[in-house]
Amino acid sequence: MTTGVDAGRLAALHQREVERFIAERPQSAAMFEHAKEHLHGGVPMSWMAKWPGPYPVFVQSAHGAHFTCVDGIDHVDLCLGDTGAMVGHSPDATVARVREQVERGITAMLPTADASVAAEELSRRFGLPQWQFTLSATDANRHVIRYARHVTGRAKVLVIDWCYHGTVDETFATLDGDQVVPRRGNIGAPVPPSETTVVVPFNDVPALERALATGEVACVLLEPAMTNIGIVLPDDGYHQALRRLTREHGTLLVMDETHTLCAGPGGCTAAWGLEPDVVVVGKTIGAGIPAGAFGFTSELSERIRRSVELEDIDVGGIGGTLAGNALSLAAVATTLTEVLMALMSPATTEADVDRHTEAFAECAGELFATQ
Template identity: 60%
Template structure:
């Protein structure tokens, strides 16, 4: 029988870490109090207040794989802006390109030569021939959903249970106990009944996917090739190819969102597995943190759009935005794609990701914990169930909020930041073996104290 966590001991350990956090983050506490006077919940976005600890850590500066807070503490950053800084903070090549472009213009609603260069780089990486640009991956997902509905004349979108694709209304749905699509818990101000727009199916369930598509009213399937935002859930053999085949069979477009799964390599899982989506969306890491998004499409889709969109009303179509494809973000993307997110850097990052997971696996085994560590290229994550999840629901059920809050705070106090809301780490080109080894030692010590109570 595996080791059981003593919950009273866990509460005592959590209280100890809460006090350690308060004692060592007084300037962040003061900054938080001042911020509450002018910002809702004291932060630019409400989720920034939901990190463990009585207040957020306020960042002073960040570079490479580290950041420093206003109290002078330096941390090894395994969160990396939840992929937005997968390049490392402020990589030199991207910073140089940004500085040069800022002096030449930031946005003008007109193309620069960088736009075609970046599109060519994306075509080479992901295989899709034609590209458009947005301000975020969320916008990219919204736009391709609109295009899919326009071309097919269908209303429904299929998404995966417990997925996340940014703040796209159609994706905040789940399945109830009776198998019906309902709004997901915490869905703020849902504009319409989610059953009107969406069907939800479990990941790795081809039969459920076919049942959802067989109604003949599904415009598009929007999915990650591996789930990442409820925990890492890997596709079973044949699943993604099966989804592709079903999409073709039922005249539905397949949208692959590679925003997080690019952790497996320069062309994400699309390139690694030879996938052939109709649309591909991605954002975040491509410009090293400068807000951007992009979507690729097939020639067939581009031709259909051209036939159906009238020039006279193009600015009223709900596609695009005045800052989309701006000169600054394209310059940042060109530098990032050519000099930072390279084959050589991915090789290092993936090796370090495996090293990080090896350290987690060793501690789990040493202390006989009923936990499991999943791997996705340069990314790793541990869950509190002893086997790899197959569906989003299984991943969600493997969570343990009380335990996660303690571990996150303990590691933060020890100088290591991991992704909030689950237990994920990402390597960047500046991450070192020493960074990973230090985290392994801290994680092992935490486990030892946790089980010996």
């Protein structure tokens, strides 16, 4: 089988770009070598070493859709901090509010007015009345799983094959035939995932029904559309079947909208009329300031209230010293109400995405045609 791609020419073009990268970024190279003395792998977080090129680019500043590296090169940023800066780097309104809040106080482990503003706006967008805040969507997913197990008395979590929900142990599982196994690359000796996790393929309603019928599943945790293996959209009727089956079997339905928030002001939950028990968000809600959140129904709120002892809440595995801090909530409240264009309709969002995608495809086609 031939692909029509000249492998030799592709290799030559790649080598040319590597040499150009090295020639243009000597300061990044020097900083990388120095960083390796005290940073494992030369980076503060291991993912930062995975970019193409012989070493990572070190950033000097970032604003909007661009960042400038320490070698003074302006980059058009198509990653935007893996959507942490989906609204653009350092939006003016959030920067101004964060600067003000830093001077007033960063954290006190007590609520601020911004917490209510942020929760009210999230409730308006997603239709869920009760909210809690964390430092990341990963933490939010962990807390939701704990609450789900607590109120249902069940041990297992159901996730989708090849899903991604942050560094949550229960979600690092995939299918090998009909066996639940650790996901490739999972670091550490994990608890056998079959003890904690049920895995089914996305859009497979019969598999979902069989799994829920055991009565062992506390919650189903999934994205409304899968985003970490490309975009996988739900089949017609899938979400309706998912909601019906989870209700029939007493299983909580959790939508992780961390990535799919870009579908509109209320993510896919609002755009598609979904009715989850819990919604998880993070990353972009704080414009890059660490923040996550989870919202849930009044019914679930009451179940939690009745079954959790307030005296032991700080050692119960929920929350954290810096979760819901004043700085994060100032960023979230401002980003949601001033930056993320809360009044924009899903239809307008979709039209803008289509327009920009077509323009990008046209520019990319012209670029590749000249190589």
